[in-house]
Amino acid sequence: MTTELIILIIVVLTALAFDFTNGFHDTANAMATSIATKALKPRTAVALSAVLNLVGAFLSVEVAKTVGTGIVNLDAADGSSGLMLIVFTGLVGAILWNVLTWLLGLPSSSSHALFGGLIGATMASLGTSGVLWSGVLSKVVVPALFAPIIAGIVATVGTWLVYRISQPVSDSKKTSGFRYGQVATASLVSLAHGTNDAQKTMGVVFLALVAANEIDPAADIPFWVRLTCALAIALGTYLGGWRIIRTLGKGLVEIDSPQGMAAEGSSAAIILTSSHFGMALSTTHTATGSILGSGIGRKGAEVRWGVMGRMVIAWLITLPASGAVGAVTWFIGHYINQVTGSEWLGELIVFLILISFCTWMFLHSRKEPIDPSNVNDDWHGEPAQGSAQTAAASSSNSVASQKAKV
Amino acid sequence: MSFADIFDKIIPVLMAGLVFGAGLPALYALGMRLLSGETEYTADGRLIEVSPAHGAARAVAYVIFAFIVLMIIFGILWIAKDFIYHSTGFNLFGLAGE
Numbered sequence: 488m489t490t491e492l493i494i495l496i497i498v499v500l501t502a503l504a505f506d507f508t509n510g511f512h513d514t515a516n517a518m519a520t521s522i523a524t525k526a527l528k529p530r531t532a533v534a535l536s537a538v539l540n541l542v543g544a545f546l547s548v549e550v551a552k553t554v555g556t557g558i559v560n561l562d563a564a565d566g567s568s569g570l571m572l573i574v575f576t577g578l579v580g581a582i583l584w585n586v587l588t589w590l591l592g593l594p595s596s597s598s599h600a601l602f603g604g605l606i607g608a609t610m611a612s613l614g615t616s617g618v619l620w621s622g623v624l625s626k627v628v629v630p631a632l633f634a635p636i637i638a639g640i641v642a643t644v645g646t647w648l649v650y651r652i653s654q655p656v657s658d659s660k661k662t663s664g665f666r667y668g669q670v671a672t673a674s675l676v677s678l679a680h681g682t683n684d685a686q687k688t689m690g691v692v693f694l695a696l697v698a699a700n701e702i703d704p705a706a707d708i709p710f711w712v713r714l715t716c717a718l719a720i721a722l723g724t725y726l727g728g729w730r731i732i733r734t735l736g737k738g739l740v741e742i743d744s745p746q747g748m749a750a751e752g753s754s755a756a757i758i759l760t761s762s763h764f765g766m767a768l769s770t771t772h773t774a775t776g777s778i779l780g781s782g783i784g785r786k787g788a789e790v791r792w793g794v795m796g797r798m799v800i801a802w803l804i805t806l807p808a809s810g811a812v813g814a815v816t817w818f819i820g821h822y823i824n825q826v827t828g829s830e831w832l833g834e835l836i837v838f839l840i841l842i843s844f845c846t847w848m849f850l851h852s853r854k855e856p857i858d859p860s861n862v863n864d865d866w867h868g869e870p871a872q873g874s875a876q877t878a879a880a881s882s883s884n885s886v887a888s889q890k891a892k893v
Numbered sequence: 894m895s896f897a898d899i900f901d902k903i904i905p906v907l908m909a910g911l912v913f914g915a916g917l918p919a920l921y922a923l924g925m926r927l928l929s930g931e932t933e934y935t936a937d938g939r940l941i942e943v944s945p946a947h948g949a950a951r952a953v954a955y956v957i958f959a960f961i962v963l964m965i966i967f968g969i970l971w972i973a974k975d976f977i978y979h980s981t982g983f984n985l986f987g988l989a990g991e
Contacts, residue, residue: 546972548979629899637907645915652922656929657942664925668918675968682972749918756914757906759971764909766902777914 490830494571495699497838499692501578503719504841506688508585509597510540510723513684515731516594516754516774517676520747520781522862523736526666529727529859535670536677537725543681544717547689557622558602559609567698568830572820573608574695575834579841580604580813584805590848592730592738592857593801596769600809601687602627607810611817626767631802634768635776638757642780645749650785653745665744672751679758680770681720688716729857735775737866738794740782750774750781772802791866816840917964924957 518532527535555561564570581597581604588595602623609617653661692712696702702709736742742750754770754777761768775798782790819840820833930945946954970977974985 543972546976548975633899633903633906637903637910640907641910641914644911645918648915648919649922652919653925655932656925656940657932658940660925660929660942661940664921664928668921671965672918675965675972678969679972745922748921749915752918753910753914755968756912756917757910759968760909760913761906764902764905766906768906 491567491699493831494568494575494834495695495701497834498571498575498578498695501575501582501838501841502688502691502695503715505578505582505585505597505601505691506685506716506719507723508582508589509684509688510537510720511726511728512585512589512594512597512723512731513680513770514724514727515735516770517673517680517751518727519732519734519736519774520742520750520778521666521669521673522732523742524666524669524744524747525863526669526744526747529729529732529862532673533725533727535674537721539674539677540681540685540724541717541721543678543683544685544720545713546678547682547686555602555605557626558619559605560613560617560619561609563613563617565612567700569612570698571695572817572834573605573612574691574698576611576817576820576837577601577605577608577813578691579816579837580607580809580811582841583812583844584809586845586848588801588805589728589730590852591801592734593798594731594735594771594775595798595801595805596631596771597684598687598769599627599631599802599805603806603809604813606806607813607815608817610810611814612821627806630766630768631772633766634757634761634772635779637768638753638773638776639780639783641757642750642753642777643784644780645753646746646781646784649745649749662744665748668748669744669751672748672755675755676751676758676770676774677724679755681717683758683762683767683770685716685720688719689713692716727859729859729862730852733857733862734794734798735778737863738791739775739778739798740788740790741866742778742781743785746781746785746788749784750777753777753780913964917961920957921961924954924961927951927954927957 514533514536518527518536521527522529522532561570561573564573578601581600584595584600584603585597606618606623649665653665656664689708689712692715693702693708696709696712697704740746754774757768757773757777758770761773775795779790779795782788816837820837822833823836824830824833927950928946929942930947931943932940933943934940970985978984
C-alpha cells in the first residue's frame with residue numbers, strides 16, 4: 488500500500504464520519520416536532536427520516552465536484568498532499584464541532600461547520616488570501632442571519648392562522664388531523680435534507696479521489712461514493728441526535744400538533760424554495776426559526792428565550808470554532824510531517840486526536856444519556872440535561888405527565 | 894453584496910415562504926374546520942363534536958385536501974427535478990439543472 492493510498496483511505500473515512508455526524512445532527516430539524524407531539528414514536532420518526540434521507544441522497548445528481556467553491560480557493564494548495572491535508576483537517580474541525588454541539592444538545596449547521604473547518608485549514612496553509620471573504624459573507628453569513636428570521640415570521644403567521652381557523656374543531660380531530668399534516672411536512676424536510684446534504688460529502692470524497700489521481704476530474708461520481716455517502720447520512724439520521732431532538736422538540740417551545748405542522752410546513756416551504764431564489768438557507772437555522780415562530784404565533788405558548796440565546800451563540804461561534812480546530816490540526820499535521828520527514832505520520836496523529844476526542848465526548852454523553860425513553864420528558868432548565876439526573880424518578884414522572892396530557 | 898441585493902433575494906424567499914409555508918397549513922386548517930361539525934365545550938373544558946359536518950362542507954374539505962396532496966406531490970417532484978432531468982432528460986417545471 489502506498490502512502491498516498493493510506494492517506495486517501497483516512498480522508499475518505501473522515502469524510503464519511505462527517506456525513507454521519509451531519510445525519511444525526513440534523514434528524515432534529517425534521518423530526519423533533521413530530522416526536523414531541525407524539526405524532527410519531529421516536530424510533531419510527533428517526534427510521535422514516537433515515538429512509539427518506541437515503542432516498543434523497545440518491546436523488547442528488549448535481550454533485551459539486553469542488554469543495555467550498557466561492558468560499559475557499561484551494562487551487563493554490565501545495566500539490567496533492569497539501570490539498571489533502573487541508574480537506575482532511577477541515578473535516579476534522581467540522582466533526583469535532585458537530586460532536587461537541589451534539590453533546591451540549593445544541594442544533595448547529597453542519598454546512599457552517601464544514602465551511603469553518605475548511606476556512607481555518609486554508610488560512611493556516613495558504614494565508615488569508617486563500618479565503619474568498621465576499622463569498623463567506625454572501626454564502627454563509629447573510630443567509631445565516633436571515634434564515635431564522637424569515638422562518639420565524641412564516642411560522643408565526645402560519646401558526647396564528649392555523650389556530651384561528653381551526654379553533655372550533657374538536658380536540659380529538661385537531662390532534663389527529665394535524666398529526667397527519669406534521670408527518671407529511673416533516674417527511675418533505677427529510678427528503679430535501681438528504682438531497683442537499685449528502686452531496687456535500689460526495690463532493691469532498693470526489694475531490695480527494697481527484698487529488699490522489701485515482702479518478703479523472705471529468706468522470707461521474709462513482710457509484711460506491713454515492714452509496715457509502717447515502718448510507719452514512721442515513722445511518723447517522725437513524726441513530727438520531729436525541730440530545731438535539733430534545734432541545735428542539737421540548738426545550739425551545741412546548742409544541743402541540745397544530746404548531747408542529749405549521750413549523751414543519753414553514754421549514755419545508757423555505758428549504759424547497761430558497762435555493763431557487765439564489766439564497767440557499769441552512770436547514771438547521773430554518774428549522775429552529777420555524778419552531779421558535781410556532782411558539783410566538785400561539786397565544787399563551789411558552790418560548791424559552793434562554794435556550795434560543797444559547798443556540799444563537801452556538802451559531803455565531805460555529806464558523807470560528809470549527810475554523811480554529813481546522814487550523815490547529817493543520818499545524819499539528821503539517822509540522823509533524825515536516826519535522827519527522829514522514830508523509831503520513833501527521834495525518835495519522837490528527838486522525839488519532841479526532842478519534843480520542845470523539846470517544847471522550849461520547850463517554851461524557853453516557854453520564855446523562857438522552858434516548859427515546861426520556862427524549863420527551865418535561866423540560867427543566869438546561870439543554871441536554873433535563874431530568875436525566877433523576878432518571879428513575881423521571882421515568883415514572885413522564886408516564887404520569889403523559890397520562891395527564893392524554 | 895449590497896443591501897439592495899440582499900433585499901432583492903430575501904423578499905421572494907419570504908413571499909414564497911408565506912404562500913406555501915403559512916398558506917398551505919392555513920388551508921389545511923380550513924379543510925379540517927369544514928370537516929368538523931358543531932362542537933361544544935364540556936364541563937371540564939374539552940371541546941367535543943356534537944353533530945357531524947354538512948355534506949357540502951365535507952365535499953369542499955375533500956377538494957382542499959386533494960389540492961394539498963397535489964402540492965405535496967409537486968414538492969417531491971420539485972426535490973427530484975434535477976434527478977428526473979438527469980435520468981430521463983425531461984425538464985420538469987423547466988427549471989432543472991440551474
